[in-house]
Amino acid sequence: MDIQQIRNDFPILGQKIYGHPLVYLDNAATTQKPQCVLDSIMKFYTLYNSNIHRGVHYLSEKATEIYENARLKVKEFINAKSRTEIVFTKGSTEAINTLASSFSQRFINSGDELIISEMEHHSNIVPWQLNAQNKGAVIKVLPFNDRGELLIEKLESLITDKTKIVCVTYASNTLGTVNDVEKIIKIAHSHNIPVLVDAAQAIQHLKIDVQKLDCDFLALSGHKIYAETGIGILYGKEKFLEELPPYQGGGDMIKNVSFAKTTYAELPLKFEAGTSNFVGAGSLHTALDYVDKLGLENIAAHEAELLNYATQKVEALGGITIYGKAANKVSVLSFNIDGAHHYDTGMILDKLGIAVRTGTHCTEPIMQHFGITGTVRASFALYNTFEEVDALVDGIKRAKKMLVG
Amino acid sequence: MLTINEIQDEIIEEFSVYDEWLDKYEYLIELGNSLDIIDEGQKTPDNIIQGCQSRVWLDAKMDSDGTLNFKADSDAIITKGIIALLIRVFNHQKPQDIIDAQLYFIDEIGLSANLSPTRANGLLAMIKQIRYYALAFNALNK
Ligand SMILES: Cc1ncc(COP(=O)(O)O)c(C=O)c1O
Numbered sequence: 170m171d172i173q174q175i176r177n178d179f180p181i182l183g184q185k186i187y188g189h190p191l192v193y194l195d196n197a198a199t200t201q202k203p204q205c206v207l208d209s210i211m212k213f214y215t216l217y218n219s220n221i222h223r224g225v226h227y228l229s230e231k232a233t234e235i236y237e238n239a240r241l242k243v244k245e246f247i248n249a250k251s252r253t254e255i256v257f258t259k260g261s262t263e264a265i266n267t268l269a270s271s272f273s274q275r276f277i278n279s280g281d282e283l284i285i286s287e288m289e290h291h292s293n294i295v296p297w298q299l300n301a302q303n304k305g306a307v308i309k310v311l312p313f314n315d316r317g318e319l320l321i322e323k324l325e326s327l328i329t330d331k332t333k334i335v336c337v338t339y340a341s342n343t344l345g346t347v348n349d350v351e352k353i354i355k356i357a358h359s360h361n362i363p364v365l366v367d368a369a370q371a372i373q374h375l376k377i378d379v380q381k382l383d384c385d386f387l388a389l390s391g392h393k394i395y396a397e398t399g400i401g402i403l404y405g406k407e408k409f410l411e412e413l414p415p416y417q418g419g420g421d422m423i424k425n426v427s428f429a430k431t432t433y434a435e436l437p438l439k440f441e442a443g444t445s446n447f448v449g450a451g452s453l454h455t456a457l458d459y460v461d462k463l464g465l466e467n468i469a470a471h472e473a474e475l476l477n478y479a480t481q482k483v484e485a486l487g488g489i490t491i492y493g494k495a496a497n498k499v500s501v502l503s504f505n506i507d508g509a510h511h512y513d514t515g516m517i518l519d520k521l522g523i524a525v526r527t528g529t530h531c532t533e534p535i536m537q538h539f540g541i542t543g544t545v546r547a548s549f550a551l552y553n554t555f556e557e558v559d560a561l562v563d564g565i566k567r568a569k570k571m572l573v574g
Numbered sequence: 575m576l577t578i579n580e581i582q583d584e585i586i587e588e589f590s591v592y593d594e595w596l597d598k599y600e601y602l603i604e605l606g607n608s609l610d611i612i613d614e615g616q617k618t619p620d621n622i623i624q625g626c627q628s629r630v631w632l633d634a635k636m637d638s639d640g641t642l643n644f645k646a647d648s649d650a651i652i653t654k655g656i657i658a659l660l661i662r663v664f665n666h667q668k669p670q671d672i673i674d675a676q677l678y679f680i681d682e683i684g685l686s687a688n689l690s691p692t693r694a695n696g697l698l699a700m701i702k703q704i705r706y707y708a709l710a711f712n713a714l715n716k
Pocket of ligand 1: 197198259260261262263290292293338340341342367369370390
């Protein structure tokens with residue numbers, strides 16, 4: 170992979186921030202968009218804008234085609250069995266809320282139990298809490314060790330005949346840990362318990378094959394894999410999606426409506442109420458094509474090199490604590506300068522043109538595990554370079570000198 | 575005793591020598607380190623202003639001359655430096671003057687981004703709290 174050439178595909182990266190070249194290391198929050206994605210958005214609005222599934226006219230048919238082709242692309246990308254298993258959402262959060270609401274309505278009763286890992290993003294905790302509370306169900310927590318690895322051997326002991334679902338992230342947005350979800354799924358399935366995999370931090374780094382994985386549900390966000398904001402996916406095995414009640418009501422998700430009785434549309438439209446984001450879906454199609462063209466393995470290999478290089482360099486500075494030392498990680502480096510506040514470190518890096526994220530990263534239980542209020546997080550994507558890692562390390566050195574001497 | 579605006583102008587003048595952002599931050603860190611901080615015992619849940627990113631504690635007393643005396647702290651040092659500036663502006667001022675004050679120096683020295691509600695560093699809430707204290711002491715005095 171020629172990184173310099175790839176960087177030319179991302180016009181935003183050429184900017185200067187406070188007089189310094191932008192070093193964008195907040196990719197776990199959102200990724201930048203290549204020119205082809207930007208062009209596709211422009212093209213969809215310029216040539217095909219109309220409301221999908223609703224018109225007999227030419228433009229509506231074109232827009233519907235863009236939307237449905239995007240669905241086919243996603244189906245191929247994650248190797249789903251059928252297009253009916255791919256539901257478009259706003260993002261991972263909406264995907265999980267959809268599932269949590271529909272699944273709870275159908276399958277969860279008072280006294281039932283859900284198992285959620287200790288390293289979940291709030292968006293894989295709070296929707297389940299809201300619904301569990303309504304139903305009088307209980308949430309049990311699958312813990313991780315101080316390296317940030319899930320204690321999968323404890324899963325068996327958490328499972329009872331009341332357990333209804335296991336919810337786990339494929340990769341942690343804070344610790345970088347790649348969880349052995351295949352093993353988790355095997356254990357859960359041996360008790361006939363379905364599993365939701367949050368792939369928000371995995372889809373852009375790891376080849377995902379939902380049939381091989383055998384997960385029952387999967388959530389992902391387009392904006393984290395170089396597509397537009399406001400588009401995401403809920404994957405669900407057809408047998409489950411068929412059984413689940415719709416989440417929201419509205420246009421597009423119905424077959425017939427009368428005040429006496431409404432019947433719902435076939436999958437996947439049953440879960441897609443209202444005017445759909447066809448431009449977002451189209452942009453996801455373009456982004457996935459872009460990733461395919463470069464090859465996810467090549468991207469992952471480059472990111473792994475960046476992570477290794479950064480980890481070594483940051484460790485060599487001394488006086489820095491790294492959070493997340495799992496053997497298998499995506500390109501996320503969480504740390505604190507000992508004796509300095511993450512917010513101060515982030516403020517100083519910002520003024521050097523380096524974009525990192527600071528705080529809890531929407532994973533307060535992880536912060537509680539380590540007894541900290543937050544971390545600084547640098548996360549790398551396909552367009553980052555070793556020079557940028559050097560800039561980060563210099564920035565940390567500078568911040569360290571200013572903050573702790 | 576300088577007025578609130580005189581102190582603000584003084585701060586703007588002080589900051590005018592810094593061209594580089596990090597020099598500004600160095601100065602704020604210095605100010606933060608010399609802040610007369612709130613006693614540990616006063617860091618009660620009542621006195622905490624919860625930001626999502628950094629936490630701020632604030633306590634206020636009225637001195638015998640009818641002016642207010644603020645003490646504060648933060649777990650983030652740059653935030654603490656900005657607090658030191660705010661306290662310099664508002665300390666030993668009369669409640670009514672604090673209520674009437676227009677705070678313009680933060681904008682002028684280029685730190686207004688730190689007061690954006692989305693920063694959640696507790697500073698915006700702290701300024702609000704300073705005004706509440708002023709209103710409360712003003713009411714008490716009447
Ligand atoms: C692991 C994980 N899950 C879920 C989400 C939520 O994604 P979105 O905000 O795109 O809905 C994120 C985003 O930060 C994430 O990192």
